[in-house]
Amino acid sequence: MNIKYLTPDTVSAASELKANHGSQAVWFAGGSKLNAAPTRSDAGVFVAIDKLGLDYIKLDGNTLTLGAMSRIQDLVDSELVPSNIKQAAGFIYSRHLRNQSTIGGEIAAHQCEAPLVPVLMALNALVCFADDKQVELEAYIQQPSDELIKEVVVPDIMLATLSKRVARSADGLRVINASVSVDKQGNQIVAMEGVATRFDEIAKPMRLRDVEGLTFSGDELEQAIKSSIHAVDDICGSAEYKTYLSAIVISDLLIECREMVKGVA
Ligand SMILES: Cc1cc2nc3c(=O)[nH]c(=O)nc-3n(C[C@H](O)[C@H](O)[C@H](O)COP(=O)(O)OP(=O)(O)OC[C@H]3O[C@@H](n4cnc5c(N)ncnc54)[C@H](O)[C@@H]3O)c2cc1C
Incomplete structure (x- = not known):
């Protein structure tokens, strides 16, 4: 099979590539799910998002913003991330997997077991897309979407x-x-x-x-x-x-x- 692995370096270029290839294309973050049996994807086009500059963790007052490409291990290691989110990140038992998988992938993979999702729901987290639209995490999980998740916002880490x-x-x-x-x-x-x-x-x-x-x-x-x-x-x-x-x-x-x-x- 002829597989295309595309590496755009802006969010708008990534969105355009994904739109051009329609249902043939999937977003590729850490690849821990897309690239592993039995969950390996048979999509023909992978739009990688690791060059989009989405690997940031920011704290503004009590509002925490996690770029979608933040690795789960980055959450464990960051001084900005509160202990309740670190605890849930630790529920992913393997450090190798935490080094590879991302917060965006963890949410977008729509898994029955998604260790970080309950704590993020309890913290009222919002999912933000490439066009800056925001939805509650619970709504995103209930109504899956193919849009690029840009970041996850936790409005009040002191909750x-x-x-x-x-x-x-x-x-x-x-x-x-x-x-x-x-x-x-x-x-x-x-x-x-x-x-x-x-x-x-x-x-x-x-x-x-x-x-x-x-x-x-x-x-x-x-x-x-x-x-x-x-x-x-x-x-x-x-x-x-x-x-x-x-x-x-x-x-x-x-x-x-x-x-x-x-x-x-
Ligand atoms: C051996 C093994 C063990 C695992 N154990 C666990 C475990 O203990 N706990 C656990 O939760 N998971 C586990 N997983 C599943 C996997 O690690 C998670 O689904 C992971 O968090 C996905 O992150 P990723 O960045 O690697 O996503 P990818 O594999 O790159 O993508 C996963 C899905 O999300 C989509 N996606 C990724 N990023 C975005 C984005 N920013 N916007 C929109 N869509 C996006 C992709 O298109 C794809 O459909 C395991 C997987 C393997 C192979």
Whole structure:
């Protein structure tokens, strides 16, 4: 097969090349997914984005901007990145993979397991495209798009956020991965991956909006969480185990995060 690997050096040239080749072309960031079995792409044209100058990490006040080509290991190493995002970056167990994969690729790959997505959702992250249009990360995950992600913006890194990932072993399959945030007004965000909200949905990163407005705790909260999710039996665990785990983990994270916010009020 005749494969084209194109290396534009401006965002506008990249967009033009991608448009010219239509559905034949894919964006190529770190290539960790596109270039590996069994997820290798059979696209004929790869538009590389590593020469577009999108490998920056900027902090302006409390607003963090991550260029789409920032490697996951760069997030771990950067002094500008808060510990909650570093923690989630560490959920990608292999340093080799963290050196190769990018924040844009991590989001755009639309994986069922996307370790950084729940914490970014809990932080209200926005996805910014080449034309400067912005959408909420949750909307992007629900409605995949082929547009070039230019950067990811976290509006307030000081938002109280906690995450927990439960896996079968340190480098093994994830069972669930959950993140919550609580702001000073008591608004809560609950995001997770590993289960779905409805029986006819595939498990992918999502927000548990039915749980976000709840202010109670204890058994009542755990029951409400259980009622808002739908888990299936698979290699990661039984549906019953995942449901039980989700209720305990999210309930504990929410209670701890509410306490954190009270502690600094
Ligand atoms: C051995 C192995 C282990 C893995 N383990 C994990 C793991 O533990 N956790 C995990 O999350 N993932 C894992 N992955 C999957 C992969 O590493 C992630 O999907 C990765 O983050 C993708 O980043 P990338 O920059 O390499 O993307 P690429 O492979 O370059 O691209 C992935 C997809 O995203 C699109 N894309 C990339 N950048 C952009 C952009 N800026 N705008 C629009 N579209 C874009 C591409 O067109 C492609 O469809 C693993 C992969 C391999 C091969």
